[in-house]
Amino acid sequence: MAAVTPVPHDRPTLARRSGRATMWLPVLAVAIYIAVPLLCSIGYAVLPGWSFSLSAYSVLGDDASLLSAAGRTVTVAVLTVVALLLTLVPAVVAVHLWAPRLRPVLEILCTLPLVVPAIALAAGIVSLLRWGAQQGRGTLPNAISQFVQHPDLPLILVGTYVVLCLPFTFRSIDAGLRTIPLKAMVEGSASLGSSTWGTILRVVLPNIRGPVLFSIFFTTALCFGEFSVAATLSQDTVPVWLFTVSNTDFRASIAVAVLLNLTTWGLMLIGTLATQRFAPGRSGGTGGTGEETSADDAEDGPSPDGSSAEDRTRAHAPHSPTCEQADPEKVTR
Amino acid sequence: MMSTTTTQDNAVVLDGITKRFGPTTVLDDLSLHISAGELVSVLGPSGCGKTTAMRILAGFEKPTTGRVLVSGKDLTAVAPNRRDIGMVFQAYSLFPNLSVRQNVEYGLRVRRVRREARRRTAEELLEMCGLPQLADRYPHQLSGGQQQRVALARALAVQPSVLLLDEPLSALDAIVRHQIREEIRRLQQQLGITTMFVTHDQEEALAIADRVAVLNGGVIEQVDEPRTIYRRPATEFVAQFVGTVTRLGADPSFTRGALPVQGPAHGLDTLFVRPEDLTLSPAAEGTCTVVSQTFTGERTIVRASGDEGPELISSVSAAEAADLVPGTRVIPHVLDEPALRLPAAASAAERVPA
Amino acid sequence: MSSATTPTDSAAGARSGGGRLLSRLGSPAVVSLAPMTLVLLLFFALPIGGMALIAFTVEGPSGAARAGLTHFADLTDHAEALGNSARVSLIGATVGAAIGAVTSFCISQIRSRRLDSVVAVLSSVLANDGGAPLAFSFIVTLGNAGLLFSLLHLDATGFSLYSWQGLVVMYQYFLIPTMVMVTLPTFAGLRRQWREANTALGGSSWTFWRRVGLPVAAPGLLGGWILLVGSAYATHASAAVLIGTGVYPLVPLTIASELRSGASTGGEATAMALGVTMVVIAVVVLFLFTRLQRRSARWLQ
Numbered sequence: 009m010a011a012v013t014p015v016p017h018d019r020p021t022l023a024r025r026s027g028r029a030t031m032w033l034p035v036l037a038v039a040i041y042i043a044v045p046l047l048c049s050i051g052y053a054v055l056p057g058w059s060f061s062l063s064a065y066s067v068l069g070d071d072a073s074l075l076s077a078a079g080r081t082v083t084v085a086v087l088t089v090v091a092l093l094l095t096l097v098p099a100v101v102a103v104h105l106w107a108p109r110l111r112p113v114l115e116i117l118c119t120l121p122l123v124v125p126a127i128a129l130a131a132g133i134v135s136l137l138r139w140g141a142q143q144g145r146g147t148l149p150n151a152i153s154q155f156v157q158h159p160d161l162p163l164i165l166v167g168t169y170v171v172l173c174l175p176f177t178f179r180s181i182d183a184g185l186r187t188i189p190l191k192a193m194v195e196g197s198a199s200l201g202s203s204t205w206g207t208i209l210r211v212v213l214p215n216i217r218g219p220v221l222f223s224i225f226f227t228t229a230l231c232f233g234e235f236s237v238a239a240t241l242s243q244d245t246v247p248v249w250l251f252t253v254s255n256t257d258f259r260a261s262i263a264v265a266v267l268l269n270l271t272t273w274g275l276m277l278i279g280t281l282a283t284q285r286f287a288p289g290r291s292g293g294t295g296g297t298g299e300e301t302s303a304d305d306a307e308d309g310p311s312p313d314g315s316s317a318e319d320r321t322r323a324h325a326p327h328s329p330t331c332e333q334a335d336p337e338k339v340t341r
Numbered sequence: 342m343m344s345t346t347t348t349q350d351n352a353v354v355l356d357g358i359t360k361r362f363g364p365t366t367v368l369d370d371l372s373l374h375i376s377a378g379e380l381v382s383v384l385g386p387s388g389c390g391k392t393t394a395m396r397i398l399a400g401f402e403k404p405t406t407g408r409v410l411v412s413g414k415d416l417t418a419v420a421p422n423r424r425d426i427g428m429v430f431q432a433y434s435l436f437p438n439l440s441v442r443q444n445v446e447y448g449l450r451v452r453r454v455r456r457e458a459r460r461r462t463a464e465e466l467l468e469m470c471g472l473p474q475l476a477d478r479y480p481h482q483l484s485g486g487q488q489q490r491v492a493l494a495r496a497l498a499v500q501p502s503v504l505l506l507d508e509p510l511s512a513l514d515a516i517v518r519h520q521i522r523e524e525i526r527r528l529q530q531q532l533g534i535t536t537m538f539v540t541h542d543q544e545e546a547l548a549i550a551d552r553v554a555v556l557n558g559g560v561i562e563q564v565d566e567p568r569t570i571y572r573r574p575a576t577e578f579v580a581q582f583v584g585t586v587t588r589l590g591a592d593p594s595f596t597r598g599a600l601p602v603q604g605p606a607h608g609l610d611t612l613f614v615r616p617e618d619l620t621l622s623p624a625a626e627g628t629c630t631v632v633s634q635t636f637t638g639e640r641t642i643v644r645a646s647g648d649e650g651p652e653l654i655s656s657v658s659a660a661e662a663a664d665l666v667p668g669t670r671v672i673p674h675v676l677d678e679p680a681l682r683l684p685a686a687a688s689a690a691e692r693v694p695a
Numbered sequence: 696m697s698s699a700t701t702p703t704d705s706a707a708g709a710r711s712g713g714g715r716l717l718s719r720l721g722s723p724a725v726v727s728l729a730p731m732t733l734v735l736l737l738f739f740a741l742p743i744g745g746m747a748l749i750a751f752t753v754e755g756p757s758g759a760a761r762a763g764l765t766h767f768a769d770l771t772d773h774a775e776a777l778g779n780s781a782r783v784s785l786i787g788a789t790v791g792a793a794i795g796a797v798t799s800f801c802i803s804q805i806r807s808r809r810l811d812s813v814v815a816v817l818s819s820v821l822a823n824d825g826g827a828p829l830a831f832s833f834i835v836t837l838g839n840a841g842l843l844f845s846l847l848h849l850d851a852t853g854f855s856l857y858s859w860q861g862l863v864v865m866y867q868y869f870l871i872p873t874m875v876m877v878t879l880p881t882f883a884g885l886r887r888q889w890r891e892a893n894t895a896l897g898g899s900s901w902t903f904w905r906r907v908g909l910p911v912a913a914p915g916l917l918g919g920w921i922l923l924v925g926s927a928y929a930t931h932a933s934a935a936v937l938i939g940t941g942v943y944p945l946v947p948l949t950i951a952s953e954l955r956s957g958a959s960t961g962g963e964a965t966a967m968a969l970g971v972t973m974v975v976i977a978v979v980v981l982f983l984f985t986r987l988q989r990r991s992a993r994w995l996q
Contacts, residue, residue, distance in 0.1 A: 028804075028805065031801040031802075031804045031805050032801070032805065033801075034794070034797050034798045034801045035798055035801055035802060035805070035810075038794065038798050038871055038875075041867070041868075041871075042817075042821065042868070042872075044836060044843065045829075045832040045833055045835075045836040045837075045868070046832060048832065048835050048836040048841065048842045048843060049831065049832040049835050049836070051842065052835040052842065091734070094730060095730040095731045095733075095734050096731065098726075098727035098728070098730065098731070099727055099728050099730070099731035101727065102723065102724045102727035102728050103728070105724075106722075106723065106724040107724055107728075110728075114731075117735055119981065120739070120978075120981070121739060122981070123925055123929070123977035123978065123980055123981040124739075124743065124973075124974050124977050124978075125928075125929030125931065125947060125973045125974075125977060126929070126931060126932075127929070127931040127947040127950050127951060127970075127973070128743075128746070128929075128950070128970040128971075128973040128974050128977075129739070129742055129743070130954075131742075131746055131950050131954055131966050131967060131969075131970040132741075132742030132743050132744075132745050132746035132967075132970060133738070133742045134954050134963075135742070135745045135746055135749050135963065135967060136741060136742055136745045138963070139745065167734060167737060167738035168738050170734055170738065171734065171735065171738045171739045174735075176823075204723055205723075226823075229823070230823070233826040233827075233828070234826065234932075235826050235827045235931075235932035235935070235936075236931040236932050236935070236947070236951075239932075239935070239951070240951055240954060247826060247827045247828070247932070250827055250828070250831070251827055251935075251936055254831070254936070261831060262831050262832075262835055265827065265828035265831040265832065266828070266832075268828050269824075269828040269829075269832070272824075272826075272828075273820055273824075276819070276820040276823065277816060277820060280815070280816045280819055280820065281816065284812070284815075284816075399891075399895060400894075401891060401894070421891075421894045421895065422893075422894045422895070422896075422897050422898060422899060423897070424895075425897075426895055427895065427896075428891070428892065428895040430888045430891070430892065431888075432888075433886055433888055434886070434888035434889065434891075434892045435892075436889055436892070436893075436906070436907045436911075437911060437993075437994035437995070438907065438910040438911050438994060439906075439907070447893075447896055447898070447906070448896035448897055448898075450906075451893075451896055451897045451898045451902055452897060481993050481994065492892075495892070495896070496895070496896075499896060499897065505895075
């Protein structure tokens with residue numbers, strides 16, 4: 009390789025800078041695509057005839073059916089959160105502590121609802137409930153079918169929503185438990201004389217605060233936004249109400265939809281931020297996507313040179329712009 | 342096949358290199374000459390600029406000022422992929438989707454070498470690096486040591502004019518590290534390839550190099566043969582960073598022998614004494630007390646401390662160690678000329694950073 | 696146990712075995728796992744099982760039930776819905792995967808920590824969007840009276856939100872973020888050392904992408920695309936609000952309408968058969984996706 013082609017000294021920097029600007033284009037395009045429908049909805053809801061008005065939101069106070077739908081939705085959401093935490097947290101802690109071999113099984117079971125479409129699950133539930141109803145009055149299946157579908161307290165929605173939330177909440181809590189030395193903590197606590205349950209309450213739970221908060225917010229958001237199951241089971245929740253009322257008062261349905269959308273986004277946002285905030289050590293474990301943090305975390309040994317080390321040379325280089333690796337090994341002296 | 346590298350003069354010159362990132366100066370007017378076929382290790386603590394120096398030589402960073410010359414040609418403005426440089430990274434640099442053979446052939450492939458020739462070279466290099474049986478494995482199936490050997494083979498396959506090794510052993514465990522260190526040295530000498538070896542491990546630097554350049558805060562403190570670096574450090578930093586020293590104050594008239602122990606102070610010379618140059622003889626009227634013994638195999642490290650003075654570190658044989666149990670009163674003797682002596686005036690000024 | 700064991704021995708063994716079983720039932724592990732198992736059983740396994748049972752049960756000529764595939768054979772009546780669903784999900788996923796991959800590549804190149812965390816949060820929020828409000832916001836944006844529709848005179852182009860084009864455009868709202876979420880770690884995982892090793896060996900940027908970058912990213916990208924196909928195929932709520940019933944049948948919409956038509960007309964069995972096909976597709980998607988992710992993870996570790 010004797011061929012030596014000189015290049016102008018500052019060209020790479022220029023190319024890099026213009027390259028960087030090009031890199032922003034697709035990101036901005038997607039951001040605009042994401043923002044426009046939301047802005048249009050807000051505009052449509054509060055700017056009827058291009059003048060600002062909140063009249064569309066009067067439906068919030070006026071419509072009794074909306075109020076009852078909202079009440080039902082909130083009840084379902086609260087019950088779902090409680091049920092989810094009471095079933096999922098003990099199960100994940102248990103497999104981590106006592107049955108690590110069951111963890112992959114639980115993972116698969118908890119991931120399946122992610123891919124099994126909600127409408128298919130709803131169809132299966134309808135088939136069960138109808139079978140129960142067909143058993144005739146007075147029979148137990150019939151009674152159960154009636155009970156779980158009661159419009160005041162649609163328990164069937166609670167159970168189904170718990171299942172629908174499992175994929176994301178399981179990953180979050182599982183990832184949270186994986187980042188802490190659970191076994192050592194529990195054994196350490198036990199050696200100090202604490203009981204198993206006491207240890208779990210005092211040591212384990214505080215360490216997975218972030219994932220638990222994420223689960224709460226995620227579950228609430230899902231319950232506020234879920235349509236397929238509720239509509240198929242003819243349970244009047246807020247999204248179903250929206251669909252019904254859109255035929256008669258479209259502007260009101262848009263207005264409420266915007267509100268609902270912002271609420272769910274807000275909840276998810278808080279939930280995701282909660283995971284990052286409370287993540288022990290580093291800010292990994294972005295809620296829904298458990299595996300994505302592993303890429304750099306897995307790297308051990310004296311080489312913390314993840315992709316992030318590159319920003320230092322590339323950007324404005326804060327303190328230590330050299331690409332030296334911080335060596336945990338002590339320098340002999 | 343590898344003989345071509347020795348026919349031309351592949352000397353490397355870093356000439357007055359300064360590198361700034363924004364307000365921070367990482368390298369300050371650094372000049373270093375590596376003769377053809379020589380292995381120079383660049384040694385320094387984290388953040389001293391040693392990796393930046395290497396990356397400038399490789400072309401991944403542009404120096405703010407200064408020139409890079411290889412074989413007398415100015416490469417400062419040459420793109421990194423035209424510099425004809427072989428590089429081995431700290432770890433994880435093998436292409437994960439290619440087999441060991443394909444990794445080794447990569448550079449030849451880029452150079453459009455015919456398949457037959459490529460294959461031959463790869464076989465030959467894998468043989469030299471002791472990995473012929475792994476040709477069809479993939480990087481994730483290899484141990485860390487094997488990965489680094491493949492990385493070395495890959496870098497050598499293109500017969501580069503210069504080989505750069507960026508802490509290639511730091512991710513390996515001790516035994517493998519020693520093995521591969523020996524192998525790198527053997528191959529380097531066999532091929533006569535000009536090599537820069539960046540490391541933060543002083544033992545490694547001394548063991549592998551023809552010459553060692555000690556870098557601190559972007560400035561070269563000393564460039565010398567390993568023996569000289571150890572026996573005659575040029576600066577206080579080198580004395581402290583390479584090997585173990587005891588730092589003592591002594592009257593300017595003191596040369597060698599029994600030593601009234603005192604810490605460095607105004608009006609005194611500061612001596613930096615290697616453990617093997619310092620003996621501790623038991624004596625009831627001794628001015629120091631043995632504090633601890635550390636058995637390291639051939640030698641035993643004895644630490645003692647003066648009543649109000651500094652900590653002394655001496656390396657003694659097992660037989661001598663028997664008399665130096667902790668609590669023994671001892672008199673220190675300096676056997677030889679100290680590794681470094683800073684005269685009274687200078688030592689007062691130099692003491693501030695320490 | 697050997698044949699020499701006396702009856703009393705084996706009885707004692709059985710008793711202690713039973714005792715162990717009992718104490719196991721009371722162990723904290725079992726107590727903790729029981730509620731989860733119950734919920735999964737009642738609200739997941741049982742409905743899916745029931746669905747499969749109905750789908751595979753055929754009324755024989757004598758009225759006796761037997762296993763059969765008649766309901767699946769009858770799905771040819773719904774070929775249009777199956778075709779539409781396939782078309783929308785394949786096109787939607789391809790468009791979303793392309794845009795999402797480019798976007799996440801660009802994000803990984805920009806290397807701004809702030810952008811990374813914003814994207815991490817937003818993409819996981821948006822990937823879970825796809826409900827009724829999404830359809831509403833698109834109706835007011837690109838619907839026949841939509842703000843953007845009239846602004847850009849889209850009627851002249853023949854675009855209609857209430858067709859497969861509209862569905863594809865709307866689905867991008869959650870497909871692109873899903874793709875970004877799934878592939879960002881892949882692009883971020885491409886090590887600087889690989890790029891620099893390629894450069895030191897004389898390769899250009901093009902060489903790197905052709906020989907290393909793209910091949911390494913390929914499983915991640917393919918996995919993302921498959922996940923998008925599954926996700927688009929399964930989407931119901933937003934499609935239901937946008938399309939309603941009839942105009943442009945899709946599999947999820949057909950399931951809902953067949954369920955509504957009731958058991959008497961045989962609609963229920965059809966719905967269940969369609970549901971089973973969806974579950975099968977979903978399981979295949981999950982299987983392929985995890986396989987590809989695992990491969991990608993092995994390379995990027």
